[in-house]
Each structure stands twice: as structure tokens, then as C-alpha cells.
Amino acid sequence: MAKIHPDQQEMHKVLGGQKQKPDNTMSISRRTFLHKSIISGGVVGAATYGWWPLVNTIDIAHGASNLNFAWVSDTHLYPKTLNTRFVDKAVRAFKEVESMKPDFMIFGGDLAQKGDPEELKLGAQLLKAVTVKKVFIPGEHDWYLDMGALWTKEFGSSPWSFDLKGVHFVGLDTVSRAPDYWSAKNMSPKERMGHMEALDGSVAGPWAGLGQEQLKWLDTDLSGLNKSQPIVIFSHNPLYEYYPPWNFWVRDWREVHEIVRPYSNVTNIHGHTHQVLYNEIGSMRSIGMLATSWPWPYAPEGVPKLTKPHVRVDPGDPFDGVGWAKHRWSQQDRIDHDYMMWDRDVYADATWDSGTGDNPGLALRSRVVDKIWQYE
């Protein structure tokens, strides 16, 4: 396993050196336990699939009363004629969310796989199954065919914020500000999307970021808040540097952390990585969400030390290693963060079952075909 990248070392030196941590009234209890689904009715076959979500309880002290919200993301829909598997799983997640009746649902991006209008419209149709309030942030797969035109028309623009029961919620756009890698090469929209579609491609470069304008917006949006007010920031990409070659980061994470540093109780909930992740940097904690479509392997380096990795998945089981998440603020001042992973336990107990267990001794290289100049 390679050593930690100098940028990450710098991040920990700058932010960790000040002994700053998220509000100490909140801590992960690690009281993880299995329990049967609280969902009854509305989910045909849940018992057959042996659906045993794992609850990761987070304690928090603040004044919020009952508040529930659900996160679904990374459905990566293809047209129904090509792939019904991803459609089935999105339908299942939306049904389960609807049966819970949370205060709202956040869709965290990558509704479509290729940004195709057929895929986005299919997603919009499926989302109608959820009748509670819905908010949206885009993923890169939703954006780079038509540069977000249809996504924005169907699901609105980002960033946005709102307050609910004492919690300040923010939705960011971390995907639309890629450096222009297509114009000089005269790429067609499909070619542009094709390079964006490949997680391990290098042509699209460091596309994930907030950009100066959105950073200013975030700074202004938070400026009126009490410094101890709970803040939840939704983003498609993680707001720290995990593994840049797969854009498991935003390139301007330093500025984001500078902005949130004065606030003591900040939680970032993100998609894109398709895996169980937990991290704390400065005053912000980050929780990575599952995809409904398929799980990514852990990157060969940079997995946060605070992450308890999820189990290696069974590639023959399309419901393994995927799911959605729900979050609940209770009257006892707790946040329950539940990974609703279908089919398997979430965490690995033994090294050989761990998604990161194979990383030591592993050397990986980036793609070779990206180095061929395909455009004249």
C-alpha cells in the first residue's frame, strides 16, 4: 500500500494540528448491531432477501426534535430495455423510502449512467413513487451529455439550503465545473460523457470541485448561523481528499474546510464512492453512502483511518453491497445513521473479508489507453 499522499499529510497537519475535531458532544458510539427491517408492507420480498440493515448509531447533543430523512443516490439507470437490474433496485429503494415517510428525501446524484434523456426521464418517473419532499443534487453522470440542461429542468439547480427543526441543510453542486477537456479535442457530447463516465479515466481530469462562486455562496450561506448549530452538507463527492485519480474528493477541499472551520457541528453526507466511509477532519465529519447500483472497491490508498470497511461483496449477487441510507434525529438528541445495505452484513470482521484487506502489497497503475491521443 502506498504511503499517504503529501497533500493528505498537509491536510492533517493544517487541520489536525490545531487539535480541532467535530463537536465533542457527538461521537460515533460504534454500537453497531443488526436488526430486522423496520419496514413492513410495501417491500415485497424483503424477508426472502434476508434484508438485515445495520444501524450505526451516532450520539449528538442539540435541540432538534424528531427529524428523519433518507438518502438515495447512484442509481446509474440505463434504459429499461438494456438493464432492468438497476431499475429494480432503484424501485426498491424508493418504495422503502416511501413506506418510511421521512421528512424529506435527498437524491444525491448519478440518477443516470450516460446522462441520456431516456435515462433521466426514467429516473424522474421512478422518483414519483416518493411522495414526501424531495431535494436533489447532481452527479457527473447526469451532467456531461447536455451540460446539465435536462437535469436542471427536471430537478432544479444547486446549491441550495433550508432549515428544518433546528438543522441547517445545504446541497452543493460538485460536478458541473470540470476544466474544459473537450473543446480543444473537438469531442462530441457522447465522447465527453464517455470520458466522464469512466471512473478510472484520466482524460476528464480533476473534475470534482465547488468553484470560487459556490465557495463564496457557501461562506455567505453559513455566515448567519450560530456557530454550534447542526449543519448537514450534502455533496455528490466527498469534501476531503480520499483518492483523486477517481475523483474521490473535491479539488478545492482546502477552501471548503476553511469555510466550515468556525462551525462546530458539521456533517457531510456524500455519494459517488459507492461504499461505507467515515472520516473526521477539523470540525467536519463525513459519511459516505452506498449506491443502489453497484459497489466500488476501496481505493488502493487513502481510505480514512476512521473507516471500518465494508465486507467484500459477492459479484454474483446484484443486491449485495448496495442500498441506501436513513438518518434520524431523535428526541433523545441522537443521530441514527443507518446503512440500509441489502443482503449482507455491512462491516467485515476478518481481514480476509474486508474490502481493504487486499490492499497491502497491491500495486496499481492508471489506464494506458488514455495516453493515446485519439483526437485530431
Place this chain on the structure above:
Amino acid sequence: MLKNKSKIIWIITVTSLFVGVTLFLLTPVSAHKKRHSAADMQAFDDAYMEVVKMGDALFHGGGPQDELGITLSKTGMACAMCHPFASDVHPHQFPKFQEQMSEVAGLREMINWCIEKPNEGVMIGIDSEAMVALEAYIMWSHKGTIIEPGTH
């Protein structure tokens, strides 16, 4: 007369054998193989990298599938969607007991399993051009990884 003829044949045979063995022992062992020039090495590498590039393209859902008459996926999924940088393939651990097949299997068998099951494609020939290319790309991606055959 006959006795003398046999003696001559015997002497010629022994002498020939002696000369042959002596020549064999004195001849440099590398004489059968010409030395490699830098150009040779470059040519070998070029040939290898062409196969790696094809494997990269196939692994990412492209490549000459039509020309080769193969269908690696019918779901839209490509190998790289679960295995960016060919990660989580664990080529360094094969051959190993593969649960899905309930037997000790090689990397090529597992590649075919993935093509047929998750990708719902059509299995390819175990020694086919496409299989060699996929294997070449996966192994190239793991250059420097410690070999640990038989581990899970």
C-alpha cells in the same frame, strides 16, 4: 577380412563419438540463440503493449468486440465499472479456490465467470485473443504486486 572391417567401423564410431562430444562441450551454450538488440526489446515491448491496450479497451466496454465476434456484456456494464484500475480482481491470488465455481480456478476461468454472470455476456475462448488481452491488461495493471497464489 571381415574382422578387420568391423574393427575399422568400431574405431571410426568411437572416434566420431569422441569428436562430437568434445565439440558439444566446447561450443558456447548460447550459440543456438542470437543476442537481443535494444531494437528487439523495443519490438517485444511494443507487441506486448498493443495487447495491453486492446485489453484496456475491452475491459472498459470498448475495443474490437465486433471484429472479434465477442459480447462481453449485455447489461451495459463493463469490467472496469466494478474494477477501476483493474482493482479488486486479485490476479496475484490466482489460481485459488473460487467459491462461485466450488473449485480451484485460474484467472481466465474467473474472467469468463464475470462475463457470463454479472455482465450477462457470452463466455470467450480460454485461449482467445480477447482473453489474452484482458489478462495482459489486468496483469500490467498489477505490475509490482506481490504474488500470493491460493489466498482469498
